Amino acid sequence: MNPSCDPLLAPGETLHSVTEKIGDIPLARAPRWWWAGLAAGFGGAMLLAVSVGWLFFRGIGIWGNNIPVAWGFAIVNFVWWIGIGHAGTFISAILLLLHQRWRTSINRFTEAMTLFAVACAGIFPLLHLGRPQYFYWLLPYPDTMGLWPQFRSPLVWDIFAVATYATVSLLFWYVGLLPDLATLRDRARTRGAALAYGLLALGWRGDARHWVHHERLYLLLAGLATPLVVSVHSIVGLDFAVALLPGWHSTVFPPYFVAGAIFSGFAMVLTLVIPLRRLYRLEAYITPRHLELMAKVLLATGWMVAYGYFCEFFSAWRSGDLYERFAAANRATGPYAWCFWLLLAANVLTPQLLWSRLCRASEWALFAIALVVNVGMWLERFVIVVTGLHRDFLPAAWGMFRPTFWDWSTFAGTGGLFLALLFLFLRFLPAISMSEMRTLVVQRESIP
């Protein structure tokens, strides 16, 4: 059947069944696969701990970074994670303002994903410092040296952008959670659970006054969050655009970074949602219609990213600048050309499969495509950072970047941390907003 006219909510769902199905996940005992997942994530997090420990003990030198390639995996991973952290707020805030009802069943989950991705991203700028113990010099505070941060540096803008984004996303997510926390509190089977959820629920008792305040605050936060979706990755893009390196010094970066962010964000959402709706039997709420819509977003943003790539080459050629042209050529033919072509295949060719309804309808296809795009987006950042740096103006100073074991372990480690947080979230909080689903039920019932 045609998924595009699927309902957003399976027939036969009632206010009660919604609460039952979703609310029971945190309250019931954890299934076996959950423990497996958590263990995997926890293992990864431990790997991260070891890597970071060794990093602090020995110094940045345990990575492959060098001169000229002074930025390596740390920055690549940072940009990649931050990108992933965009889908959440985009879905929750922008789609909310646009009255896209299909967001309701996935927003809670994607917001959580956003927070964890931002958490992983946030680690890297700190780790990649030569002297992380002095990270607080990046913050303006009255010190005994009479010095302030150097506000012309995009890295300082980063601090503010990312910190604001993290805070607002957290608030937005938490405010959305309040009614559900109250529900859980009321349905809790043990005194402990009731107490915990009760504390988090901030005394929500669901009376009209609460709802009015809640709705208003939620809209306000949505309004606040919307510009942030654009600002954060624009500023991350400026880290590169502001530099004078051929291949970096280009105005296309901010917009195409944002597009890329949403692209990778939706890819990650799909990668996670598709297995989870099966495991938790949530097909009733996350319907083929949702997957279909997300697939379309993926296709659209994919094209924006492709346009970005094109622009880079076009402006390099159009500039007529010797170094810009060389940088572009070096991407396509230099020692790292294979990364470049791989990323084109992953980010430009693969999404084209989504033109076909069959692909959009098939979970497996979608899952595979999403995975490929995730890899492709990581490669994109690698190409930008490493090929941008390894051959710049003076040929004598050219070099190569070879990642070490610790580069990989740190990256894998953050993946583990992300998983661990995600599984804890699935275990203890409702993965789908019950309150908002109830409104869907009501709306449907109100339709004759």
Add this chain to the structure above:
Amino acid sequence: MDRRAFLQAMAASLALAGTGCRGRPPHGIISRVEGTAAVEVEWFATVMPSEGYGRGIVVRTNHGHPTKVEGNPDHPESLGATDVFAQAAILSLHDPVRSRTPRHAGNPATWEQFAEAWEIRRTRFRTNSTPILAILAEPTTSPTWLRQIHALLDDFPSARWYQHAPLGSHSHRGHLPEFDLAQAEVILTVESDLLYRHPAALRHGRALAGRRLSEPGKPLPPRFYAIEAVPSVTGAVADFRLPMAPARLSAILPAVDRCLRDPAAAPGLEPAADGFVRDLADAMRRARGRVVVSAGPACNDRIRDWSDRLNLHYGRDVVRWRRDVRSDRNPRCHGGLADLAAAITVGEIDTLVVCGLNPAYAAARDLRYGELHARIPFTVHLGEHWDETAMLSTWHLPEAHFLESWSDLRGAGGIASIQQPVRLPEAESRNAAELLHYLRSGTTAGSETLVRETWRAAGANDEDRWVSWLQRGIVDEPMHGDEFVTPPEDGTAELPPSVGKADGLSALFTPDPNVLDGRWSANAWLQELPKPLTQLAWGNAILLSPALASRLGVQNGDVLRCSTASGELDAPAWTMAGQADNTVALSLGYGRRSAGPLASGLGYDANLARSAESPWHTAVLALRKTGGHALPVCAQGHFQMDGRDLARVLEPAIASPALAPAHRTSLYPPRAGGNPAWGMSIDLSACLGCNACVLACQAENNIPVVGREQVARGREMHWLRIDRYVTGDPAQPRFVAQPVPCMHCENAPCEVVCPVGATVHSSEGLNDMVYNRCIGTRYCSNNCPYKVRRFNFLDYGGDARAAGGANPRVTIRERGVMEKCTYCVQRINAGRIAAEVAGRPLRDGDVRTACQQVCPASAIVFGNLADPASEVSRRAASPTSYALLDELNTRPRTTYRAALRHPPRP
């Protein structure tokens, strides 16, 4: 109170003075028992041995610690400049693995025990004429040492003196041609590294640079021709360079001579050479009387006779033959290493004393010296290191470093200097003269007494005179007048049979530019210093021409097996543009078995394939790939300029104003230049690419050594690097060397991106790097178009802290901070403070950077751009001056002047 206690005492006060750079000093501040207030900086004039010849240097001590070597401006062989080795010497002085205790059969022993062992033999040598006592040493110019050896030969009827010069000799038939490059119009070098490895190299460099420094209205610089198989520092700066295999070399000079006699005559060589020779002959004919021809140590006697002859006829005004002051041809010398080997084989030698040499490693392996050495009943080795020869010797005795003992040396020009110690030896060690004196007399005399004894006649007893010698670093003795000779004309005989088949593959043995024959192996600075032209570090490779490489299908790093009549060796290949086809170059000084933890096992040992009778080149029997791969560590990424206008080369005739940087418009207001406005001008046509500036910078600024693996990762720390570009046909290319320090851009891209303001602009135009504010984002390095910034990826500074000799006026950088060239800001501050305390303004030349001070070619000039009269302003104003990557509008304070090279005649 003795000097050492004094040093200990001062260590603490360093910290109080705010200059504590050796980590945390002992907490506390010292009242010494007596003495006067410490002098922060003292200078001592002394002299450094270089293959037996002396070069005047002055040593800086901070609070009594020797920290830096500079050239002695009063010394004619230095003229204020030094070579890389003089810069590296300070590190050797502080080298912890230097031998500190005598060893008997490898076990630590004492000098007293050696005394006992020796006393028995000494009495025997005094009386009997057998068995034979042999002394093996490198030829030297030291009057004191020669006095000792003569005395010993007088006293011991059985004693023999053998000499071995592992690096060959520039003198020929007992005379050393002395060139006046400042007057020469045509210079021809044949396998001769006139500007880098020659007893008068520094003098030559200064003179040539003087001619090449582009000044409006100056006569054109001399036409410089070089014929050599492997590109050398000298060949690389020549106007015309002809790559030629050694086998064909003997034919060249006669051909030149033919063309000189008869312009129409055909040289009768391969086409490339023909053109070269015609052009050369033509130039020589025009410049008759002002032609310099130099044939290097690797040339056979015939070639050198020919060069003498050409000099005689065409170099009248610019060449003199000085009686060599080195003892190569000393009548009392019994022979060379080969003779010694022969004597050992027949069992004549009962006792052998090796002074400073390491023949067990450095001798051609077909001599089997090691086995012979071990055969001798009683062997004594005096050396600074526990090396291969020491291991084979009955006794090893620690030799005093030349900065720790008294001696005397003569420069190539014959001028004598007293070598005085700049600190007490850390361990009981003696120098060669002391040892000889002891071996003979059985009594110990301090090296100072011996030296004074030597110079008593010249007036060493007169204390004032003595002190003035020490202060100036030169002995004022009357010249005898018989310094100069005229060589007999016997170079015109028929050509000798050429070594090896002319068309066959021949192997050249070249002393490594950094560690020579291995005598500098233990020096970390020289190991990490990228070698001139190849830019290889921490090892050696088999160099071959691109053509040969492609014929053999060899990539850089492929392991080759090279076998000659004497033996075979495996080593990685490295293609060298401009190398003569059909030659492979094997560099000496690597593959050491006992050279301390640093150098043991690095690279391959070329001596394995070397033969004693023809030590510099031999025929290659087979050269094939083993299938192995071991990429040598190279510090430079890419050797072509790829159409970028980086290191400019011009014809001397042209001084085109078009090159002057167009004034760029900018949205930003121009920066106030400040006064003084510090700036630097680097003249590429003077620059020899000799690397002295790189090591001077390393020594002055406590730049750490990072080791082979880190260099391979691209993390070398040199603040000043020399980029080397190869242009034109790879078979006969042109080389350009471009020193690249921090440009101190007025619009510095690094400054805007630092989030904490750790790199900021000073009021005088310096691009300050504030280590203690840096948090290590490395963004500045990304944004530096010149990539001159260096990062402490690991705790590199730790070693520098541990080792002595760090410059207390420069902070040792912590792990995780960025660093770069500061224009020697510590010198700027010292100069300003001195001026302010004296209440006078800063004058041009008050502040000289380390690289500027050491440069033999005075290619680097630093000073105040706001003062139009300053030298740097004058140079920066010249039409050939340009800014690197000017199109980026970074407005560098460091500018370059294009290299001037004669174009080939049409």
Add this chain to the structure above:
Amino acid sequence: MQPEAQSQVPVPRRSLGQAATTALRVGIAALVMLAGGIAYGVFQYFHSSYWTRVGLAEDQPVLFSHRHHAGQLRIDCRFCHASVESAAFAGMPTVATCLGCHRQVLTDTALLAPVRRSAELGVPLRWTRVTRLPDHVHFHHGVHVSRGVDCGVCHGEVARMALTAKARSLDMRWCVDCHREVAPDAGGREPAPTPTAAAGHLTNCSTCHY
């Protein structure tokens, strides 16, 4: 709709009431105040003499009194700190200098025993440093004195100190404030105009850090 679904809606259990809410709000307020308090505490600590050592006399091997020597006896600073006008390091008196006087006066007080012992044994006398700058600061006494900066500006009223103590925090802001105004009234003396250049370089980082 399934009617049975309607029927089995459970009665909500007793939820946490208003009290819990209030407790929570109070808790949150407390947390915020605690955080602020800690921040304030940290700030104060680094400005207190516990951290800066200002006004705290160090233990010394000899109970030397500047008040007596510099104050009552009016011995010039330079008599003991000889290189203060020319060198980076102000210089410490040698034991011989001490004994120069103390061979005549107070020749056998227990107070001076360490000094005499050091002279006998030839072991340097080790004082505890009172004024200490970090290794990355390059300070030069000579240039400050020659510019007319009085010792007291940094070292305080040494002539009044029975036991010598640090007089200023010497943190960077303190140094820079002085450098910014080129110290016109430092020690009440008018500094000679710097002969080398405008005093602009005084606020460059590389004036002290290199």
